[in-house]
Amino acid sequence: MKILLVEDDEALSAILVQNLAAHHYVVDAVHDGESGWTYASTFDYDLIILDLMLPKLDGICLCQRLRSENDTTPILLLTSESASTAKVSALDAGADDYVVKPVDTQELVARIRALLRRSSNCPLPIMTWGALFLNPSTCEVTYDGLPLTLTTKEYELLELLLRTSPNLLSVEEILDRLWSSDDFPSEATVRSHIRRLRQKLVEIGAPQNFITTVHGRGYYLGTLQSEPRPAPTPEQDKQPNYLEFLNHLWSKTQPKALEQLEVINQAIAALQAGTCSQELQAEARQIAHKHVGTLGTFGLNQAMELARLLEQEFSSQTMLSSQQAERLEPLSIALQQTVQLTAKIQSVPGTQSQPNSTIVSIPLQIEPTPRANPRVMIVDDDHAFLRMLPTLLQPWHFNITTLGEPQQFWAVLEAVQPDALVLDIHMPEINGLQLCQALRQQPAWRRLPILVLSSVTDLSTQNLAFTLGIDDYLCKPIVAIDLANRILNRLQRVQAWSQS
Structure with missing residues (x-):
């Protein structure tokens, strides 16, 4: 195909x-x-x-x-x-x-x-011809129950004959369908593949005329199609050299990616200076868009999310302001750092657990918070995560209190008097949603901004959280700037309400 x-x-x-x-x-x-x-x-x-x-x-x-x-x-x-x-x-x-x-x-x-x-004219996923079975899903071929080992081109040739028989296939049609436009094999190449494929079929028990030759015209399958038999048991697809291939490709992709990301920095600098053109902003968006696919395919999920955030920002139909550009600068530098520090792809994406922390660090200051050093209390039973947070969120000058023992929640809450609260959902002996519900029933905490940061992603849980009074719901893993901005957003809303 x-x-x-x-x-x-x-x-x-x-x-x-x-x-x-x-x-x-x-x-x-x-x-x-x-x-x-x-x-x-x-x-x-x-x-x-x-x-x-x-x-x-x-x-x-x-x-x-x-x-x-x-x-x-x-x-x-x-x-x-x-x-x-x-x-x-x-x-x-x-x-x-x-x-x-x-x-x-x-x-x-x-x-x-x-x-x-x-x-296709053949709706069955398993293709059969007499005693021959070909499973396109697993690329397995059997004849009379015995496995048939084929080269890539032999497999493609047999599949093509199965899809087109009993119609005749000319050599020219086979060349056009099985070789890319960059290759220019001779007709003798097709005849050689046909000869080896026919020999393997005969050796496993197929008749000599299983692949029939019409001299000067082409080839077709010569036996009658039998009733389908049960499909052979698929074997796990193995690609032992795929990780090596990914790392070889990454070694060539990484320097190009860093070079292209410089264009995003140029666009941000031009926006801050008020000299950016629509063309440069569009080019920055195109580069961010491209890297969403590239980085995600390599399994670099954190870098992919940073690129996605940049793409969303650059997608504005109007020219971004200098203030908006300032918010983009930490994203861009964090993306460059993540790409630059990725020396090796550790595992094949989608087959093993990817190296992934809960949050991405962005070691830069951004715009000031609504009030000096707002108090943020974060409750989570993941102690390693809590140890990271004060450093990761330092650029925003939050006064952070972390609590890894949720049983002490009420005592710490009264002592800290936070301006914003971040809760996990599932914790030992206590549930974040139940805490939220209890807080909303007390007049002193009814307007406290409460954000959920959880690995629970299903919509029913999120809908329940909002029903119980949660102001925002964030899913792990999360980029540091996204968490900070969501906290700032809730603080700004409270400030606007208090001034109204």
């Missing part, structure tokens, strides 16, 4: 090509929308994968242009925007599906298989 990938992030493109090739897809990869249009209108593909934001011609416009030319090839859009408006725009433009960055390669491959099944 042949796929066109249009993605301007070269690191992400390389990762996707590697994963798709491991699942026996042939991939043409280009890096801008105009090249995507040229390839899509010149060659035949089974599927097209487009990034939403592309140079020269964005993914939405490219999708619309393809559909206006009556191109019915399935299209899957990649986007870092999880908002429903972005998804609706993608589907309205003619896309068949979308995947939100950072790309989970297993989900991507599953969605590709689903789209190909929808557009």
Whole structure:
């Protein structure tokens, strides 16, 4: 199966090509929308994968242009925007599906298989021909119950014959479907692969004419298709060299990323000086957008969230003010530091627990708080997390009291008289939501800003928290500047209310 990938992030493109090739897809990869249009209108593909934001011609416009030319090839859009408006725009433009960055390669491959099944004449996920079984989900092939070991190209050739038989496939059609546009093999190459594939099938018990040759015209499967048998048990997909591949790619991606992030610093400096152009702000947004996908695909989730925050800020339709730019500076420097300090990718994203702390440090001061040194009390049974907080939040000059023994909550609360309270939900012998409910029943604490910081992410718990009187709900892990800004936001609201 042949796929066109249009993605301007070269690191992400390389990762996707590697994963798709491991699942026996042939991939043409280009890096801008105009090249995507040229390839899509010149060659035949089974599927097209487009990034939403592309140079020269964005993914939405490219999708619309393809559909206006009556191109019915399935299209899957990649986007870092999880908002429903972005998804609706993608589907309205003619896309068949979308995947939100950072790309989970297993989900991507599953969605590709689903789209190909929808557009294929063969709806069964397991393809059979006589005693032959081919499982596209696991890339396993058996004949009469015996496993058949094939090279990548032999597998692709057999799958293509299964999808098209009993129709005849010419050598030219095979070359077009199984080799990328950058390769130029001869017809003898196809005949050589056919000969080796036929030999392996015969050795395992298939008849000599299982792959039938029509001299001068092409090939087809010559036996009748039998009833489907139970699918073979899938084996776990193993990629022992994938982590090595990721680290090799990161060693080339890291210096380029740091160089591109300098553009964001330039845009922030220009905004602060009042000399920034719309073009520079748009370029900064494009770079932040690109790094949401890149960093997330490498498993650098904290850096990804920083890039996402920058992208959201730069997405403003109007020019950002100098005050807004000051808030962006800590984000940008924290992102650069995180990228620079990541010397090695520790584990394959999505397969092992990623190294991840609860909060990201940003060692910079930002705009002053609503009042001098507001008192913030933070209650959590995670003692390591509590030890980090005073240092991490020092730039905002909060007067922080941490409490790791929730049983002492009421005594410490009365002694500290906090201006804002941050609570975990699940703690020994006490529940953060119950504490909130009790506080709201006491007149002295009814207007105390209360924020939940928890690893519990389900919507039902969040809705319950707001019903019980929580002012804000934050999910771990969280970036330091985000926690500080959310606290400041609640303090500013209380200050505005008291002055009204």
